[in-house]
Amino acid sequence: MNFSYYLQLLIGGVSNGAMYAIIAVGWALIFSILKFSNFAHGGTMVCSAYLGLLATRIIGANLWLTLAVAALCGGLINILVELISFHRLRKSSKQVLLFFVSSITMGMLLQNLVTLRFSGLFYSYPNFFKQRFFRIGNISFDISNFMMLAIAAVILGILILVLQKTRFGMAVRALSVDPRTTSLMGVNVDLVVLATFFIAGALAGVAGVFVGIRTILSPQIGSMYTVKGFMVAVIGGLGSLNGALFASLILGLVETAFSVILGTSLAPVGTFFFVLIFLFLRPQGLAGVFAMEKA
Amino acid sequence: MKKLLVAVLTLVLAVSLVAACGQPAKPTPTPPPAPTKPAEPTAQPTPEVKEPIIIGGITDLTGNGSVLGTAVARGWELAVNDINAKGGILGRPVKLIVYDCRSDPQEAISLFKRLADVDKAAIVVGPPFSNVGLAVAPVADEKGLVFFGQFGDPRCMLGEKLDSLHPYMFLVQPSAIQTGIIGGAYPFEKLGLKKAAVLVAEDHAYCVTQANAFLDYAKKVGIEITTFQKCKIADTDLTVQLTAIKNSGAEFLFNACNTQLLVVATNQMYQMGMDIVQCGSLDFSYPFATLVSDPKAASRIYFPVNLDMEAPHLADVTAAYIAAYNEKPTPKSWIAYDTILVTKAAIEKAGSDNRAAIRDALENISGVKCLITDDFRIDPKTHMPLGLGMYIYNIENGVYTNLGYYVPEYLKQ
Incomplete structure (x- = not known):
């Protein structure tokens, strides 16, 4: 195989990484303020991806409108998830098991609501791009990969700016350090939590559209990408946005590399082995902050 | 309150599990009512329930x-x-x-x-x-x-x-062997293509047997296999395999996958600018072309079907x-x-x-008139049907066209 083959694989790996990044950053955002892993994130992703698909079919939405619809729906779904599953728990309980059961249950419920409505069939997003690929020399590059990379970079850049430069971002960061003191400083903690869930849900919606563009939609993608999002969040250091970003790229490239080296059949084995070795050597993740997780 | 919450969550979990797992038996058709005799003023005969x-x-x-x-x-x-x-x-x-x-x-x-x-x-x-x-x-x-x-x-x-x-x-x-040979022979015999890549769902027995039948055929007639790629039924991303196929110099792809993977592969080939011929089994038949992201993606595809889909x-x-x-x-x-x-x-x-x-x-059944043949019969030695022909279909821009009945020269010999 020649240079162009490896270059195309590299771009594919980075593009996958961008997709994982959008999922994992939403995951990390919730973990950073509430210190528990929201396993309902995949359910939110799959619901909003299907709602985005409906937008393309019913009103003929283009890429941008589809992303907006999916993000809005993802945000609203996540607000419901917080109010139904976590709000009372946060107020009244610190039991690890309840957070775990609650998030898993919500994730399954959302995924199965999609199954009930759309059955087990799979669907494709329409082709959003007039030009499918472009060529540099004799190498052709997939436009959708570059669009996903660009959109992910812009969204994550805006998110980092919001977290670093705005009062809301300051509140989120304060909440991630000490919720009680943040509350005593006059911050409406519940509102910040709801806003954070909305943002994480919007990211899940965008990720769902990306998954739909790159692969196909079926209710099972929620579970599949929940696992990948969690792996990225763990490698990056639970709760760390920067760590999640780097870990996403690493996971995308490692998966691609193992697919080439071991073959696609054994690639998942190689990837999980890599994660195990990584956690053995650096259990606190890339970010270096060893968070205490509730669930 | 905690107990109430746990109870509610357990109920929700149970409902979702039932939704996921408990696909009930399809509603069974109601047997037609037994023929009834005209009512008589003095007797109320009970219809025989069979x-x-x-x-x-x-x-x-x-x-x-x-x-x-x-x-x-x-x-x-x-x-x-x-x-x-x-x-x-x-x-x-x-x-x-x-x-x-x-x-x-x-x-x-x-x-x-x-x-x-x-x-x-x-x-x-x-x-x-x-x-x-x-x-x-x-x-x-x-x-x-x-x-x-x-x-x-x-x-x-x-x-x-x-x-x-x-x-x-x-x-x-x-059988998968018959489909594999006929599906793979058409691009070679009729389109003159001599370099093939193979993509197979390795955890699907039909696909594996079909691919092996094509590989045997390719070896015997001199088709060059440029690359042999594997995937799994649950895969949703085939870009690594397709990149290898794209760079292998293949003139056509023998795609031994189920409908879901065929859709993924076709969508991603289209996005990657791969315009090579695809062939495979009747998993390419309807509704495949309606499931791809763009009708144009479903083009240059040839596959065998054991009946004429437009037959009166x-x-x-x-x-x-x-x-x-x-x-x-x-x-x-x-x-x-x-x-x-x-x-x-x-x-x-x-x-x-x-x-x-x-x-x-x-x-020992024979002579059954049905949709795929006027004389369905089973070979007692193999328990597989005898004498079923195959039609080749082509898909261009999402439109299916019957190219006619086809028996490869290889099978005629």
Whole structure:
């Protein structure tokens, strides 16, 4: 195989990484303020991806409108998830098991609501791009990969700016350090939590559209990408946005590399082995902050 | 309050589990009312209630194989409704009990045992998934209950080394070997393409057998295999395999995958600017072209189907299917319809719903007029049908065109 083959694989790996990044950053955002892993994130992703698909079919939405619809729906779904599953728990309980059961249950419920409505069939997003690929020399590059990379970079850049430069971002960061003191400083903690869930849900919606563009939609993608999002969040250091970003790229490239080296059949084995070795050597993740997780 | 919350969460969990797992049996058709005599003023005769003949069905209604599996279940249901409307079999109504195996061979074994022991099925009709056929074959022999389906891997009938007949396993359609050779021969013989890449779903028995048949054929006729790529049924991203195929210099892709993977591969090939010819099995047939992201993506595709999808004699069944389910039937639906027609003929030949008698009748069945042929017959030595021809279809911009009946030179020799 020649240079162009490896270059195309590299771009594919980075593009996958961008997709994982959008999922994992939403995951990390919730973990950073509430210190528990929201396993309902995949359910939110799959619901909003299907709602985005409906937008393309019913009103003929283009890429941008589809992303907006999916993000809005993802945000609203996540607000419901917080109010139904976590709000009372946060107020009244610190039991690890309840957070775990609650998030898993919500994730399954959302995924199965999609199954009930759309059955087990799979669907494709329409082709959003007039030009499918472009060529540099004799190498052709997939436009959708570059669009996903660009959109992910812009969204994550805006998110980092919001977290670093705005009062809301300051509140989120304060909440991630000490919720009680943040509350005593006059911050409406519940509102910040709801806003954070909305943002994480919007990211899940965008990720769902990306998954739909790159692969196909079926209710099972929620579970599949929940696992990948969690792996990225763990490698990056639970709760760390920067760590999640780097870990996403690493996971995308490692998966691609193992697919080439071991073959696609054994690639998942190689990837999980890599994660195990990584956690053995650096259990606190890339970010270096060893968070205490509730669930 | 905590207890209340836990109770609510448990309830929600239970509901979602039921939604996920508890795909209920398809509603069974109601037997037609027994003919009644005109009412007499003094006597109220009780109509004789005849015991229904139970036909079991196992297929994928959810999961990776649900597109084809649902089409198959509907074909069965339509045929049973038609049979009941015409008086049933041997004067008895037919009751169809369909279970969802969710592409899981272990689940299929459990369901087959349930149909054998609890539902007392006279015969079980099966899905277009060879993994299920392979798993159930020993159980069918043990229970002495015929499993008659679309599992095209000949090992389902003939054992791992193709030398030991499973007495209760029967195939209703052409085998994976026949499909693999005919599907792969067309680009070579008719389009003059000599370099092939192979993509195979390695965890799908039918696909593996089909790919092996093509590889044997390619070796014998001199087709160069530029790369051999594997994937799995649950894969949703094939870009690594397709990048290798793209860079291998292949002139055509022998795509031995199920419908879901064919859609993924075709979408991603289109995005990557790969315009090479694809060929494969009848998984490319409707609704494949409607599931891809852009009709233009479904182009330069050639595949064999064992019936002419526009044949006038299909019109009535097609119209009834559309009226009942509001969508077009697939070739799998028509074959499923035929499965029930052949089952009816076997039960009538057996003269009862005795399982062993049905097996013996099916083994020597011939002359059954159905949708795919006017003379459906089973080879007693292989339990596979004899004399089924294949038509080659082409897809361009999402439109299917019948290119006519085709037998490769290789098979004529």
